[in-house]
Amino acid sequence: MEIAQENKVLQFVENLSVGSDLPTYRAMAKDALAGMDFPTTRVEDWKYTRVTRITKQNYKSVEATADASAYRIPALNANVMVFVNGFYDAAQSSIEAQEGVTISAVADMDLEDYLDKLDSIDENVFSLINKAYYTGGAFVRVEKKVVAAKPLHIIHITTGEGVIANTRHFIDVDQSAEMEVVCTHHSVNAAESFSNVVLEGSVGVNAGLKVHKLQLEELDMFHISTENFIQEKDARFDINTITLGGLLVRNGLNILVDGENCDTMLNGVYLTKEKQLVDNHTFVDHLQAHCVSDEMYKGVVDDKSKAVFNGKVIVREDSQKIEAFQANGNVLLSRDAEVNAKPELEIYADDVKCSHGCTIGQLDEDGIFYLRARGLGKKSAEQLMTQAFIGEVIERVKNETVQDYIYTQFEERFGWVR
């Protein structure tokens, strides 16, 4: 018999509190936690990622201040929302009103109506904790045929030790509308803190959404994010996941392609060092015919760090004429580095074009020798080749300002010169 007090999930959320008049969806999430447990490495989906490092601690949820000015990307000319430890910081945010575009702090709205759209995507224990206990988030809605004039830049800052930041965003892009969202994640003196983020939304009929997520936290905190999206007919969805920071990071993408003629593009880059573990799990579920999904993830894994890539694609029965491409490339820069890569294709339709490939290797020695023979130092040669390897993914990010910003981060963190 299960005894409530021994439930690790309930223990985990012990110090967290939420108001008493919770909307139904949150109350339900909270109730559901009682029957949940944290995944162990015996669970296939978490085989290489041991979350006990995260879950053995008790975190506090605290409002704090942190200067966000250094994290703004001026060239982006974006609307900006700042969240510190999961709480909205209105003073540091700046949103220009546009007819047909709603951008507001999520607490102001009742998400209930919108969340129905995502009913068919399974929640995991972390996204459920988030649902019950989130303290803030962005609510974005772009009305029919409206093209958002500016991208939205959501800046997340975690500060203080042992803090949990539960942030939950919702993006709804209506028929033939267009939106672009840049999410950046930062931390300041946040050792042993935990950023637990959910980004979800719906890309409506013939609509377009681009999401660029840049994980730039220090190497001493934990980060689990869940990105749940649903695409309707003729919808275009791009999501780029760039992970440079964090001690233990899990990016979980679930994309339900529930309309014909959709275009889904997933790009990912992870550069890990020291004792980092970065786990990218993606899941594209093709429910309808005539869609294209194209996924490219590349990583460079150094020191004693580990990377996990798991790309799952399901092509359901009758989802004919699907083209699903997936590529995952890894370069190991040290003997102690480790990569676990696994494509998972499940195809139940017969007229489809699918491909996948995982590579794990070292930098091309002949190339390095060639460059060194022209006077380039070993380090520069390796750096140029690494950058070239990753560059193929960065070039697929359809926003030059974001590309530049990513390269700037490479420069700051790894000393890469362009």
Add this chain to the structure above:
Amino acid sequence: MLTIKNLHAKVEDKDILKGLNLEVKAGEVHAIMGPNGAGKSTLASVLAGKDGYEVTEGSVDFDGTDLLELETEDRAREGLFLAFQYPVEIPGVSNINFLRTSINEIREYKGEEPISAKDFMVRVKEKSALVQLDAKLASRSVNEGFSGGEKKRNEIFQMAMLEPKLAILDETDSGLDIDALRIVADGVNKLKNEGNAIVVITHYQRLLDYIVPDKVHVLADGQIIKTGPKELALELEDKGYDWLTEKA
């Protein structure tokens, strides 16, 4: 400029160079010819410091420094250039970008200031014209999607950019048609001066009509077995190498 004495080297436990001697002075052009598998490319690789090539005996003096003690990049920075028999394709690394880094690291090694962006571009323009390398190719990924001839011209373009003291051209002429051969040879001749030296490794005497050598050496079975004037090349092309190797 280059003095090789009794050089022995092996690859994967196989002896390839077996007591090779060679002396090249500033201002000279030397040609090395020899049968396939004789060790010509091995010599070039050993001089450039490629991993996996183990020198077991002998010495190489390069303008007063012990070449074999230096890392590959420092050999290049001291002024050694190797034009590869098979230039490597490096997807995603721009020719121009890497050359700029290269030039600046060489300058830094010599305690000089970095090249200005303007001077660099002027040099790119001038040197790519020298080998008639399309400016677009010059800025593309290193050798990626280049034709055979373009790769070879790119090698000479890089040589021109780096202005080495000693250039070793490993079969840079192989596979080139006469027009491309002339372009490459013209480029090399324009780079030739009193202060530098060139070693051309080739199978074909035809190249030596354009790049006229001071000396021709025959490399067979890991040694220089004969040295002669430029006319030796014609004789070799006529008679092959057997008459020499049999005698030896």
